[in-house]
Amino acid sequence: MLDALSALVIESKSDDPAVADVKDRPANTADKSAPILTNVYFYGDDSSDTGDLSRRLTDFGIQLIQTEPGAEPAHDVDVITAVVDFDAEALVSSNAEVLRRISEQYPGAIAISADGSFEGRLAALRAGFETYLEKPLDVTTIVDAIDKRISERQPEPFRILIVDDDQELGKYVELILSAAGMISQSITNPFETFDAIREFCPELILLDLNMPECSGVELATIIRQQDALSSVSIAFLSSETEPARQIEAMHSGGDDFLPKTLRAEHLVSAVEARVKRFRQLRSMLVSDSLTGLLNHTATKHQIETEIGRAKRERSEFSLVMIDIDHFKAVNDTYGHGLGDEVIRSLALLLKQRFRTTDVIGRLGGEEFGLVLSGAGREDAVRIVDEVRQSFSEMEFQAGQQSFSVTFSAGISLYPAYQSVKDLSDAADRALYEAKHAGRNRVVVAD
Structure with a gap:
């Protein structure tokens, strides 16, 4: 079922040379090269912790704009959402109405606090904050929350x-x-x-129950016989009032039964609820649990899909294989928890820097795969090298010590290579060349 559904969707100083690319860096060195893409208001105290959070978020194209409760927002700044520190003095002394005004002004505003109690969370919820993050904060957690808000503003x-x-x-x-x-x-x-399913790729199929040449029950049964379609939502839209017929329809593979007499706004609500559930299921099936990116199987299916599209449109694309350099040394030196943070940070950076039309997946461990639709050699090398540079300038904190990590990348090009295996093998060879040449570089397959 997973394969079928995927097809539809689509470093510390050391004498050990293995730690060579995991380099000590001065603490609190901000990434000067990352573009500022997203503005977020921050309501809280101006502290060293706030400054560190702000610098870390800049790595991901997020700019925190310090402001005070009750301050009028700048009309010339496009602000995605707000982060509110419930422990800040100015907010501790504020009444609930001030907090509610903030949450109403910035839907999806994020509450942060060291208070992880039920009472603390309930108070934030009643003030209109549905997202509540407990300190100490993992920067990737807050980036995820902000990214979710961006997605909600621009839904597919x-x-x-x-x-x-x-x-x-x-x-x-x-x-x-x-x-x-x-x-x-x-x-x-x-x-x-x-044919319509293959060309249109629906998330929900609304079927009439009573059709002369092929009934809705028969059609639903035939659809469910196809593994590739087993998880697509089906809802019957019918004037049928006989309970036995409705039960038969549901047993044939239907997920819902909607009367044709349903008011327009109720039909829209029912369809929205069903598709949201489908998307949640699809996300669980095709997503990597650590990063939220496509998993290995789904990524491979997307390469197949892109080959088909490129053949039809006579276009080009690039397959990129990325591998974090000396990742075992990171885990051995700093622990697997920080190793996971490094992986999540790269995943978030990739999501920030690439288009929604590009495929971004985690192939396993510290390896990632990208499919850059319509990108030839020059474009692919340019953007991947920019991301490589940005990632190498990121800071990771291990107690009082900070470290940085690099990655290597190999790129193969379509139509020079025309099958999933040939593209993958070529990108792997290029990645090996990048590693062999000293790491922290991008190599294109000949």
């Missing part, structure tokens, strides 16, 4: 396929869903369903 439209022999009704439902910001498509011939 839901994709709905409607199968109904009544063309007029199908178009009416399509119009309702399109008006709600969804991408919908309707067909009247159930025999065209597989």
Whole structure:
């Protein structure tokens, strides 16, 4: 089921040379090269901890703008959300109304506090803060929370396929869903369903129950016979009122039963709820648990998908293999907890720097894979090398000591290599060359 669903979606000083790339660096050296992409207001005390957090977030393209409770926001600054330190003196003495105004002004605002108690969390929730992060903060945790807010502001439209022999009704439902910001498509011939699914890639299929040439029950059963479609949501949209027929429909593979008499706003709400559940399931199945990136299997499927697209459009793309240099030395020197932070930090940096149309996956351990759609040799080398430089300038904190890490990358190009195996093997060879040449560099396969 995982494979099928994936196809749809799409360093410390040391005499040990193995620690050569894990270098000591002066504490509190900010990354000067990372672009400032996202503005976030910060309500809290101006302390050394705040300054350190601000510098760490800059690595990920996030700029904290210090402000005071009750201050008027700058109208010329696009602010994504706010981070509120509930332990700050100015906020401890504030009443709930001040906090509520902040949460209302910046939906998705993030509360941070050393108080992990139920009472502390409840007070924050009642003030309108649904996200509550407990100190000490792992910077990747707060970056994740901010990224989620960005995603909520720019969500991917839901994709709905409607199968109904009544063309007029199908178009009416399509119009309702399109008006709600969804991408919908309707067909009247159930025999065209597989072609429509393959081309349109729906997240939810709305089926009419009673169609003359192939009933909704029959069509749902046939869809569920296909492993590649076993997790796509199916909802019956029908005027059928007989309970036995509705139960039969649900047993055939339906996930929901919606009456055709449903009011437009209720239909939109029902469809939204179903697709959100589908996306949660898809994310659990195809995502790496540590980083939230695509897992190995899903990444490989996406390479296959990109090959197909590039063939049809006669376009190019690049496959990038990235491996963190001397990662075992990081784990051995600083522990696996900090090793995980290094991996999560690289994952977040990749998500920040690459387009949503690019494929970003964790292939296992400290290795990552990228598919850069439409990117030729020059573009791929430029952007990967920029990210390599930014990552090498990141600081990681181990007690009073700070360290940095590097990565190496190998790139293969389509159409020079035209199969998943050939592309992967070529990128692996280029990655080996980068390692052999001294690491912390990008090499392109010949």
